[in-house]
Amino acid sequence: MRSITPPFLVAPPSGARIRTRLWVDAGDERVLRAVGEYLGRLAGTDLATRCRLGRGADLRADRKRALTAASSSRWAGALTRTSNDQWQRGLRNLHDARASLRRAIGVIDQRLAAPVGGRRGRVLGYASGAEHWQKQRRRQVLAARLVRLEACIQEGRVSVVRGGRRLLRTRQHLEDARLTEQQWRQRWDAERWFICADGEADKAWGNETIRVHPDAGWLELKLPAPLAHLANQPHGRYRLSCPVRFAHRGDEWAAQAAGGAVRYDITLDPNKRRWYLHASWTRPPVQPSTVQATVAGGVVAVDLNAGHLDCCVVDRHGNPTGPPTTIPLELDGLAASIRDGRLRAAITGIVDLAGAAGCGAIAVEALDFADARAAGRETLGRGRRGRRFRRTVAGIPTRRFRDRLVQMAANRGLAVVAVDARWTSVWGGRYWQAPLQARYPKRKLTRHHAASVVVGRRALGLGARRRPGTLDADQRISVASNCRPGRFTSPARGGHDPPATRPGGSIKLRKTGNGNRDRRGAQVAQDRSASPVSVDRH
Numbered sequence: 189m190r191s192i193t194p195p196f197l198v199a200p201p202s203g204a205r206i207r208t209r210l211w212v213d214a215g216d217e218r219v220l221r222a223v224g225e226y227l228g229r230l231a232g233t234d235l236a237t238r239c240r241l242g243r244g245a246d247l248r249a250d251r252k253r254a255l256t257a258a259s260s261s262r263w264a265g266a267l268t269r270t271s272n273d274q275w276q277r278g279l280r281n282l283h284d285a286r287a288s289l290r291r292a293i294g295v296i297d298q299r300l301a302a303p304v305g306g307r308r309g310r311v312l313g314y315a316s317g318a319e320h321w322q323k324q325r326r327r328q329v330l331a332a333r334l335v336r337l338e339a340c341i342q343e344g345r346v347s348v349v350r351g352g353r354r355l356l357r358t359r360q361h362l363e364d365a366r367l368t369e370q371q372w373r374q375r376w377d378a379e380r381w382f383i384c385a386d387g388e389a390d391k392a393w394g395n396e397t398i399r400v401h402p403d404a405g406w407l408e409l410k411l412p413a414p415l416a417h418l419a420n421q422p423h424g425r426y427r428l429s430c431p432v433r434f435a436h437r438g439d440e441w442a443a444q445a446a447g448g449a450v451r452y453d454i455t456l457d458p459n460k461r462r463w464y465l466h467a468s469w470t471r472p473p474v475q476p477s478t479v480q481a482t483v484a485g486g487v488v489a490v491d492l493n494a495g496h497l498d499c500c501v502v503d504r505h506g507n508p509t510g511p512p513t514t515i516p517l518e519l520d521g522l523a524a525s526i527r528d529g530r531l532r533a534a535i536t537g538i539v540d541l542a543g544a545a546g547c548g549a550i551a552v553e554a555l556d557f558a559d560a561r562a563a564g565r566e567t568l569g570r571g572r573r574g575r576r577f578r579r580t581v582a583g584i585p586t587r588r589f590r591d592r593l594v595q596m597a598a599n600r601g602l603a604v605v606a607v608d609a610r611w612t613s614v615w616g617g618r619y620w621q622a623p624l625q626a627r628y629p630k631r632k633l634t635r636h637h638a639a640s641v642v643v644g645r646r647a648l649g650l651g652a653r654r655r656p657g658t659l660d661a662d663q664r665i666s667v668a669s670n671c672r673p674g675r676f677t678s679p680a681r682g683g684h685d686p687p688a689t690r691p692g693g694s695i696k697l698r699k700t701g702n703g704n705r706d707r708r709g710a711q712v713a714q715d716r717s718a719s720p721v722s723v724d725r726h
Contacts, residue, residue: 193608195479195551195647198590200598205468206437210407210454211430212463219411219418219426220454220463224381226412230255231267231382232350238271242344246272259412262397266386278346282337289334296327351379374458381456385409387449387469394450400467402442405431407465409454432465437599444469479647482603487551488542489644490593491612491636494584495520497534498636501545502644508620511628512637513541519585531585535596542602550597551647553609555586607646612639615652623654 212220234251241247248268255264302313304320314320340346349356358365359372367375385397393399399408408427416424434441444450453466484504491498500512515534519527542550594604616638624641625633642652 192610192646193554195605195607195649196554197477197479197482198594198604198606200474200603201471201595203468203470204437204440205466206434206441207464207466208432208434208436210428210432210463210465213429216428216430217463219415220383220456221381222415222418223409223411224383224454224456225377226415227259227263227267227382228350228380230258230263231270232380234267235271235274235348235350238268238275239346239348242346244344246275248272258414260397260410262385262388262410263412266384266397267382269386270382270384274348274350275346278348279341279344282341282346286334286337286341289330289337293327293330293334296323296330300324300327351376355379371458378456378458383409383454385452387451389447389449394445394448394469395452398452398454400432400445400450400452400465402445405433407432434467441467441469477603479605480649482549483551483605483648484548486545486547487549487605487644487647488538488545488547489551489640489642489647490538490553491640491643492553492555492584492586492589493636496636497538498634498640499538499541500637500640500644501541501547502551502641502648504648506645506648506650508624508641508644509545511631512624512633512640514637527585531589531592532596535589535593538593539596539600539602542597543600547602549603549605549647550593551605551607551644552590552593553612553643554606555584555590555609605647607643611652612642612646616640616642619652619654 210216234255237251238246251271252261252264252268255267258264259267298308298311299314300320300323302308302311304313304317305315306313314323355372355375358367359376362369362372365372383398385395387394388396393401397410400406406427407430408421408425411419411424411426413424419426421427441450448469451468453468455464455466456462457464486501486503486509489500489502496517497515498512499515501509503509515537517530517534519530522530538550542548590604590606597604613635617635620638620641621633621635624638625631645652
């Protein structure tokens with residue numbers, strides 16, 4: 189049996205990002221469109237140059253020098269930095285795809301080596317000869333794809349689509365996406381525009397290219413040299429006519445702009461025809477803490493499932509302090525903005541629950557499903573049932589949920605503890621589901637609710653097994669009995685009670701014997717009217 193990985197603290201986000209809407213007029217929109225389109229062409233040219241260079245030197249200084257003449261030194265710095273980041277991210281994607289293909293090929297090889305309809309050790313062979321033959325063909329396809337990826341990685345050939353590959357493929361399926369060609373073109377152009385300025389700590393209000401005054405509330409941007417005729421301020425600058433305010437976390441942004449660097453991005457949502465200003469900055473490093481100090485006041489344990497979240501407040505002794513709750517999370521078939529809003533609402537419920545319970549940490553499972561997505565067709569069942577289960581696994585927003593939870597918890601001053609996800613539902617259903625259901629009979633509790641208790645106990649460093657007396661009717665017995673040391677601990681079983689079925693494993697509990705007043709030395713304090721010394725003297 190594989191060992192359980194110890195819990196660990198998830199690193200808080202290293203930066204912050206907020207946004208606000210820009211209520212621009214026709215003149216402002218015309219200038220922003222011109223700037224975004226012009227800089228977008230420069231960004232595409234520079235990215236193509238960076239991709240042609242491959243693994244060799246990126247020649248950023250030469251590229252920046254060429255772009256400076258066409259825009260400005262600061263615009264050129266942002267353009268070249270963005271191109272380098274996109275190329276590096278594309279190379280990491282190639283490495284991830286190669287690792288995924290290797291895992292899938294390895295699983296297929298193991299099952300091909302097993303006999304048809306039988307097994308080889310713990311590895312099952314394929315059910316029929318036809319399936320065995322189909323998997324041989326699939327392995328050849330994956331192997332050919334792996335060879336092409338190896339060649340791309342070796343040569344440094346990275347493919348990057350400015351605007352997104354998914355949106356590019358949508359051009360061939362406009363009817364399925366319910367878009368017209370004009371609507372798609374507006375989206376495509378808006379995604380490929382570039383209005384981004386990196387922050388500078390030694391400049392006024394943290395940025396020289398795009399300036400936002402925290403008190404006066406105006407926004408100015410430095411126009412590229414060919415668009416300097418559109419300026420309405422000295423030195424080739426343009427000031428928007430609309431006021432700028434950050435309603436959410438505006439005090440943090442103002443404090444950062446007063447003494448640090450702030451990066452600004454201006455984007456357009458073509459569907460709503462709205463302009464937005466994004467501000468981002470680097471957070472100061474946080475003093476590292478320990479898991480024991482973080483969970484000292486209890487945790488809110490969360491079990492992530494398809495369509496819902498199951499939560500339970502677990503105190504520092506490992507006992508649930510109230511009935512488990514379910515937070516709905518229906519995301520199938522919804523637009524990306526609606527999915528993101530529902531995910532934020534669900535996480536807000538978790539954070540509010542932690543604040544109401546006085547907990548300083550949230551415990552979640554360290555789920556990623558990387559192996560399941562890579563080799564899911566080989567290991568997660570076959571036929572209709574297997575496809576349905578794989579769709580369920582693919583529909584659980586593991587990474588997005590984890591990232592959003594870490595960000596929103598850090599804003600509330602809460603820590604996130606990740607625990608091993610193995611057997612949480614199995615052990616929760618075995619040890620905690622029935623006692624929880626007996627304790628709260630009016631609620632329909634599933635093993636997912638019980639799994640959240642196991643998640644919380646793992647974050648506290650405790651085992652999954654329930655101690656005798658926990659959640660029983662007599663509160664005087666059940667208080668803190670879940671982690672009580674002493675004669676109830678068996679070192680041979682890692683702190684669990686020894687089973688009563690094994691020889692010598694049963695525990696026989698005896699009450700304290702009754703006081704015998706005839707025997708000398710026996711003391712019964714509740715019946716004694718005087719001290720033992722005075723009784724012996726008589």
